[in-house]
Amino acid sequence: MHRTLLPLLIAAGLLVFGANSVAAQDIIPPPNPASPRAITQTSFSDGTYASIHYGSPRKRDREIFGGLVPFGAVWRLGANEATEMTVTQDIQLGGMDLAAGTYAVLAIPNEETWTLIVNAGLGMWGAFSYSDEHDVLRLETPVSMTDDIHEAFTITLEANEEGSAGMLSMMWDQTSVSIPVTPVE
Template sequence: MAISALGQEHRASPLSITTSRYKSTYVKIVYSQPQKNGRVVFGGLVPYGQVWRTGANEATEITLTGDVLLSGQLLRAGTYSIFTIPNERQWTIIINADLGLWGSYNYNPKRDVLRLEVPSMTTQDVAEAFTIGIDARNNKAGIYLHWDKTKVVIPVEYKEPDAIP
């Protein structure tokens, strides 16, 4: 479920929130939605091979109340920034411990908690606004990032607290 935040100052890239819950684990992603506005997005506005804030304005943040597996890698409960390195066929997803950053200007790779690679796909659907969503089915989900005709999906598995070492 994605919702736009109310009561914020006017921004060209509005604030948005997407959430999901499985049993006692709640996931919330807060990000800003830049618009395509006729521009070439990936490989243009967002260069390939460079760290991106994964949205606009402040770096995107994810909060988890329970431990999850992202593409099979353990991510402990907490709040983190999400950065990405887009490429034509594959993206690097970066979960970073620094919070409250404007853009990726002060991104510090030494604060990375997790890095994973996910394939990039081209869709027929054009997303004018950058969108993050969560498709959930039982204890499995996909966090998707979609803008223009590019979409990436990060596999998520919610774990029972006693099942994680």
């Protein structure tokens, strides 16, 4: 009986002390990326689906446009990888035709207008490998200033109630840019 009881007591002791040492370890939460990936998407009544994948940096008390994002320079439209947009059918973006496909979307911000660039070059890190030779569309759009401060860079793509058209909007700090989106019938 003594031979059977001793191994049992040792096993029980290991379980108790082993459980306590595991419980005493600090749980380290996963890292919170400074610029998490985000997605916006919508569907239109004609069956067109559009999505935009982008990095969403934070303001963090910095001067954004004219500071962190210089005026007059090509910007990745977010953080990390260049923003990418996919449309399943042809659309008009700001009144200009854009064929179905997946594209990089960049911008050249200025104080009063932005130039939005849709480019066939995919897989870009930032705008470092950007080449205007692959531009599919460029359009100039006015900038609106808001009273609200948008801490996170945000892109929204929303269809109207009927689903016949929509709006692509980009907001960061007190800057907002909106471009109409219409499926081509």
